[in-house]
Amino acid sequence: MLDPTDKAAFDGMVTQLREVDPRFCRRVDRMSRPKRRLKTAHAILLWTVAPLCIVYGGWTGLLLAVLAVGYGTYLFNRRNGTSPAPMWWTAPRKHA
Template sequence: MPDPTFDAIVSQLRAEDPDFVRRVRKIDRPRSTARLVLAVLLWTLAPMCIVLGGWTGAILAVVGGAYGVHLMRHRAQPPTGIEHPARHRHPGAPL
């Protein structure tokens, strides 16, 4: 059952603070493709690090490749069900 008090507060916020709607929409907006681009860049640079960097380059290639995998696995995905609530918290959001 919708709470009329809450609806009134939200309506007042929307009327008085035009940035409120923008901030609320920004919370649910999917992340940009920056993570995908960074992951592909890391995977592309890994072979060059190995060829040009020797052992140090091999270590950097492994670290960069692993971070690329991390970025791909944690990119924005549609919700699949109930998940741990702390996993999707935004900075400054209440618990």
């Protein structure tokens, strides 16, 4: 627990940092959000719903299942942020 004077000084520094470098503050704020788990959970949910769509939806359900599997795969691959995950068949190149 901080003293009121220390807390006021800290809040002033944070406010000044937000004014001076808003891009840094956005990156720091983005790190605290649990998007990776959310994207993974949505992907698993879509993959779980896909067979149910096929069983109960007929041809329309098949189309929805294909879309659900495709979007679930997209979310699962993008769960690490904006950088795409490397494909499993690509080998790292060795520089001479």
